[in-house]
Amino acid sequence: MARTRGSHSDITGPRVERAALELFARDGYAAVSMRRIAAEVGVQAGALYNYTPDKQTLLFSLMKSHMQDLLAAYDAWEAPDDPLGRLEAFARFHIRFNSERPAAVFISYMELRNLDPEHFAEIEALRRRYEGALVDILRDGAATGVFDVDDPRITAFAMIGMLTQLNTWFRRGGRLSLAEVEELYWSMLRRLVAA
Amino acid sequence: MARTRGSHSDITGPRVERAALELFARDGYAAVSMRRIAAEVGVQAGALYNYTPDKQTLLFSLMKSHMQDLLAAYDAWEAPDDPLGRLEAFARFHIRFNSERPAAVFISYMELRNLDPEHFAEIEALRRRYEGALVDILRDGAATGVFDVDDPRITAFAMIGMLTQLNTWFRRGGRLSLAEVEELYWSMLRRLVAA
DNA sequence: GTCTATAGAATGATAGAC
DNA sequence: GTCTATCATTCTATAGAC
Structure with a gap:
């Protein structure tokens, strides 16, 4: 019964950081798109902007x-x-x-x-x-x-x-x-x- | 009487490499566009493809x-x-x-x-x-x-x-x-x- | 808090004129 | 060999519905 929508701020935040860290390290900051970080976390790109300006x-x-x-x-x-x-x-x-x-x-x-x-x-x-x-x-x-x-x-x-x-x-x-x-x-x- | 168009392959080639080298080193490969390399050399982006596939x-x-x-x-x-x-x-x-x-x-x-x-x-x-x-x-x-x-x-x-x-x-x-x-x-x- | 949709700009690469 | 013009794609970031 996994929720696919709703409030997850306590858990999504760290997951965004973790995904960004790994992807930036592997492919480089400039080569990694916000869409790809979002995909890694399992959200849409727009949602990332709840965690970083x-x-x-x-x-x-x-x-x-x-x-x-x-x-x-x-x-x-x-x-x-x-x-x-x-x-x-x-x-x-x-x-x-x-x-x-x-x-x-x-x-x-x-x-x-x-x-x-x-x-x-x-x-x-x-x-x-x-x-x-x-x-x-x-x-x-x-x-x-x-x-x-x-x-x-x-x-x-x-x-x-x-x-x-x-x-x-x-x-x-x-x-x-x-x-x-x-x-x-x-x-x-x-x-x-x-x- | 600088020519702005015409054949320069003997001189442009090295200039493309030089510009790419400096820009890649300064800003990173992924962050440097072909247009920017071209601008540094003084040609249009399309011209670069005479020197690299x-x-x-x-x-x-x-x-x-x-x-x-x-x-x-x-x-x-x-x-x-x-x-x-x-x-x-x-x-x-x-x-x-x-x-x-x-x-x-x-x-x-x-x-x-x-x-x-x-x-x-x-x-x-x-x-x-x-x-x-x-x-x-x-x-x-x-x-x-x-x-x-x-x-x-x-x-x-x-x-x-x-x-x-x-x-x-x-x-x-x-x-x-x-x-x-x-x-x-x-x-x-x-x-x-x-x- | 996440979604969909999109604005607005930039990208790599190609086509064809000169 | 270089130009202009353009295609098709991708990008960051935002707006508004739910």
């Missing part, structure tokens, strides 16, 4: 939610006080968090160019806060002599490039488990800063 | 040219025989080559999803050949004990992620010169494999 805002809110989740989860992540422990915590956090939501990660750096300038600036500010956390760790470690780092900023970029690239090839059920990958990456990061 | 083939040929240029340039690159020398040569080659053509690099890994399966397979094969060259270097170095590498394949991915990420922030005229960046990255890569 327009397509661009839908993209923006997906990216903003992702970045806020990322920062909140990182803030809540347990980490020791010493730079090496904090670096390890950052690495393991980044790998686990990103591996759990590949679509959102992918969108959040692939679709930046589809944001208008104000939205872009807002997302970039959140991203910089996250990257800044890693820069701080490297700076502290370099200052206390625990790390040997030529340029904390560049090293942080390189590390994030390394870690984020993981999402392009890692698949659950492949040759390596996530735990194994985590160890491999942590061992590489440690080498990068070893004094 | 369709939009997708235009994208594919840009990506294929780039990958072939990459492989040809790498094959021609001078490198010593020992693994450490070869790794250094790879790193410097990659940084210089990629920094000279950011638009083509960007497209070649951002727009893969807009290729149909046959085209995708062809580009992927070329990419694997290039990545394979780095894997071989790491394997040789590990086999002879010059490198300490846990997993050559993963390490190669990590290195390429690190190096490619460079294009997302490096700008000529910024805080660091390309030569300085090259040194920083080479020093990081060396640490990653140090026995």
